[in-house]
Amino acid sequence: MEFNPRLMAIQVDEGGGAALRRTVEDMGLVVHTGVGGKEITADADGAVTAMALSDGSSIDTDLVIFSAGVRPRDQLARDCGLTVGERGGIAVDERCRTSDPAVYAIGECALAADGRVYGLVAPGYEMALVTADEIAEASRESGFTGADTSTKLKLLGVDVASFGDAHGTAEGCLDVVYADSRAGVYKKLVIGADGALLGGVLVGDAESYGMLRPLTGSVPPVAPEQLVLPAGLGAPAAIGPSALPDEAVICNCHNVTKGSIRSAVTDHQCATVPEVKKCTKAGTGCGSCLKALTTLVNDELEASGVSVDKGLCGCFSYTxxxxxxxxxxxxxxxxxxxxxxxxxxxxxxxxxxxxxxxxxxxxxxxxxxxxxxxxxxxxxxxxxxxDTNDHFLANLQRNGSYSIVPRIPGGEITPEKLIVIGEVARDFGLYTKITGGQRIDLFGARVDQLPLIWARLVEAGFESGHAYGKALRTVKSCVGQTWCRYGVQDSVRMAIDLELRYRGLRSPHKLKSAVSGCARECAEARGKDFGVIATSNGWNLYVGGNGGADPRHADLLAQDLDDEQLIRLIDRFLMFYIRTADRLERTSAWLERIEGGLDHVRDVVVDDSLGLCAELEALMADHVAGYRDEWAETLEDPERLRRFVSFVNAPGAPDPTVKFVPERDQVKPDLTILSGPSIPVRTLETLEGAASR
Amino acid sequence: MTMAPERIDVRVELLIDQRWFAVCDLSDLTPGRGVAALLPDGTQVAVFLDRTGQAYAIDNRDPFTGAYVLSRGLLGSVGERPFVASPLLKQRFDLETGRCLDDEGVAVQAYAARTQEHMGGVSAQVA
Structure with missing residues (x-):
């Protein structure tokens, strides 16, 4: 129900509103426009039964949801006796001064001089600039008289965008319209008398917003009707940022033009995107312009003779x-x-x-x-x-010793196995620590001890945990429904299934996962490369999460999946990542980088838009069928075991520089032995003695 | 009936105090990787074999961390020059000169190395 005569009346025009309404109604919703709620009726128990509308009609319902929109939060100003607008908002003049000239108001609490409240960040920044100049008594020609309210958003999954003079208020302007009611697409461009693009409305397909918006105010390089046609119907390949005029705004958050970005490269010698970001602030707000920014920077670098090499390293020019x-x-x-x-x-x-x-x-x-x-x-x-870690199937530590992490799927372990780990650690004098991935790390093994330690572990039923590899690490889990009074699914079983399925899978970077048995999310699945959260109907799958230096919450890829659907989707997701990611690029960075982002990944792995899914699933099936435990295999082969010596010409001798000292009832590396240019040496005679002991 | 071929060992030798010292058999080395070996005075050296079968040796101690791990780094080459990248913090060392390619002021000792055929097969192992 919308009080205005159409949906999103401020953003879109009548045609756009109609297209939007049709698409929304196709989803099974009934839309009432031009009416307001008059009365809500309830039964004897106070439960809602119906709602009467302002046009005299009535809707039977047991639930009413109000959406109040944005209202300026201006209580502070009211308490101070400052003037506020009739419908809220602290009244300010063009210099952002309130009714008390010593007090300024900016952002969405302020009612600007043009009588509007701006809820967007760009006008907020502009008001901040005006205010700062005013306070600093810097001379400034123009104050804040209003701002561009161009916007792009999703309503119930439908793309909606409007920019510039969306309603065609300029004198002598004309519309160019493309509408396809079947596909739910409506696009209108407002063209001025001089042929310049003044604004537009996009519904159902707002892909071209990023290209059209910066063109606003200039005469487009191609005929306007070509700009609204869908791809394949005579539309030119999308006009890249290179075709834009210098005055086109690339970063809307910080109002940075293409010209400023180019001059950052040519005049300020910025040679990389991060340098340009630092210099111009472009791309440091919402980040939606990063792709255009990268293209522009690379174009400019190439134009100035700097070759941009995307090759993997000095040996390969391929990614x-x-x-x-x-x-x-x-x-x-x-x-x-x-x-x-x-x-x-x-x-x-x-x-x-x-x-x-x-x-x-x-x-x-x-x-x-x-x-x-x-x-x-x-x-x-x-x-x-x-790398040495994969070569010795263990993790190299600072003093040249290695650490060992046996796989403990889902973090579930029997008392017997715990005892074995304890005994092995005690017998070899290893330092033990619980990891963040619900496993146990054993530190301080010399390279020649690794096979001896693993012989004990394999004998007890352990296998490699691949903590040394760019591969699946662990699938964390909470105890789930089996024990927890809040759990709605068996998260431990699912975590074990996933860990056993993807163990040993080599990937561009390490892969972490977790399964939570309910929405309380005790397993922290949204901080993982792929995280699973139980619902009463099945599982929700989240992807692209990360902890560490650059934390990112994982995005929802699909919801309410059954076991089979979940595993199939993870198979596809992982194989698509392995296929397309850069070296050492975690899923979080990959998802941010690839063109189309999460939507593209969803298209490919959920909707099979590239027809790749069968192949991705087959690749994973091959991996699962071909998995063997690397440590068990190594122990069976004397040739391979020959590598695990400290010295090739003294196979039984331990490395004298790998030494330990006590620390909190365990050991730590003795680093004094490593410091200084010369070290205490032992002669071959003493080593022979050591080897024979 | 088959005749056993005469056994020929190929040993890797380093020039130590103007004498060639055998550290291991060629078959102990994998092209592209290294091993650690002990010299008679207890010094640790890292011995490498490149793709062409050429052997190299430098100190095993990584001067950036103090750990005796250079033998566990990966071999590479820049142009014609072979290097090893430390497995700890990845600084590269020229295998012919011992110079660090990523920090001019740092170097490790490099040793002359050769592969030498020996008839009969006397073990080069010292323990």
Whole structure:
């Protein structure tokens, strides 16, 4: 029910309102416009039964929801006796002064000189500028007389945008309209007498908002009717930011023009997007202009002769995603073959580097069953490509010792297994600590101790936890429905299922997950790369979450899934990420970077817009079928075990520099032994003695 | 009936005090990786093999962290020059000169290394 004659009367015109109404009604909602509520009737118990409308009609209902819109919060001004508007808002003049000239008001609490209250951030910034100049007594020609209220939003999932003179109030202006009622699309551009674009309304498809808005006020480079036609119907390829005039505003939050961005590169020698952001503030507000900003910066750098190299490293001019496609389609299973056939000219037949070797090893491992490579990361040439952690299947610590994390799926562990971990730690003198992922980390193992420790762990039923790999780490869980009075699903079982399904999966960066048994979210699933939260109907799947230095709450990808739907969707999501992400790019950064963001990922993995889903599922099925425990396999092979020595020419001798001192009833590395340019040395004779003991 | 071929060992030798010292068999090395070895005075060296079969040796101690881990880094090359990247903080060291490529003022000792064929197979292991 809307008091105005159409939906979103301020933003859209009549045609747009009609298109919007049709789409909303197609969803099964009944829309009443031009009426208000008059009376709510209740039964004897006080429960709502009906609502009478201002046009005399009535609706039977047992629930009424009010949406009050935005009202300025001006109580402070009222208490101070300042003048406020009839419908609220602290009245200010063009200099943002209130009725007391010593007091200023800006932002959505203020009723601006043009009689309007602005609830957007850009006018707020502008008012702040005016006020700051005023307080500093800086001379300023213009005050705040009103602002552009261009906006783009979603109403019940429908894109709605309006910009500039959306209602065509300028004298002599004419409309160019494209409407497709079947598709629920309505686009109108207002064109001035001189051919300049003055404003517009977009409903159902607001994709071109980012391109049209900066064009406002100038004559578009193509005929206006071409700007409203859908792609494929004679519309030109979207006009990129390069086609925009210098005065076009790219960052609306900070009012930064294309010209300022270009001069940041040419006049202020900014060579990267972060530098330009710092210099101009562009892209530091809502971030929606980052893509355009990146294009402009790269264009400008290229124009000034700086080549922008997107290659993975000095050896490859391809990105990680491109190398993935090359390995997959050409079934290349050898790093050397890939370097010699697809490396940069100067890198071919060389030794590669520490960046591309682990990256290519990870790609080959991810695709191993599919391209016919060995799935074992230490086989043949693959062994030479792995970072030290993957090479020794353990995590290198600062003094050259390693830490060990056995897999504890879902964080569930029996007392017997806990005892084994305790005994192993005690027998090898390891420092133990509980990790954030509901596992136990054992620190302080020498490289030659790793097979001995793992022999005990494998014997007790443990397997590699892949804490050393860019791979699935853990799937955390709360106890869920089984024990918790609030739980609505068995979160532990789901966490174990997911952890066992994706264990060993090599990916561009580490992968973390969690499953919560109810909306209280005790497992912190929304801080994970893929997080699952139970609902009374099934599971909600969230993706792209992260903790750490750059925290991000995961976004809802799909809701109320059953077990099978959930797993299928995660299969697709993970494989799509592995296929398209950059090296060391977590899902959170990937989701922010890729074109179209979450909507695009949803299109691909939920709606199968690229027709990739069957292939993504098959890749994951290959992985699941091909999984083997790396540590069990290593222990079975004497050749592989030969690597686990401190010294090649003294296989039984421990490294004398890996020493420990006591700390809170456990041990810590003795770093004094590592400091200084020379270290206490032991001769071969004493080492021989040590080895024979 | 088959004849057992005469055994030829290929050893990796380092020039220590003007004498060649055998640290290991060539078969102990994987191209693109290194191993740690002990010199007679207890010094730790990192020995590497590149793609072409050329051996290199430098100190095993990473001067940035003090840890004896350079043998566990990954090999690479810039142009013709082979390097190892420390597995801890990834600084690169030229395998021929020991110079750090990421910090001019830092270097580790480099040793001359060669591979040498020996008839008969006397073990190069010292313990």
């Amino acid at each position: 990680r995603a491109e190398l993935y496609e090359i390995v997959r389609t050409l079934r290349i299973t050898s790093y050397a073959a890939l370097l010699d056939s697809h490396g940069r000219d100067e890198a071919r037949s060389g030794n590669g580097c520490e960046i591309c070797k682990p990256t290519v090893a990870s790609i080959i491992a991810s695709l191993a069953p599919t391209v016919g490579a060995s799935g074992y990361v230490l086989d043949g040439e693959q062994a030479a490509l792995q």
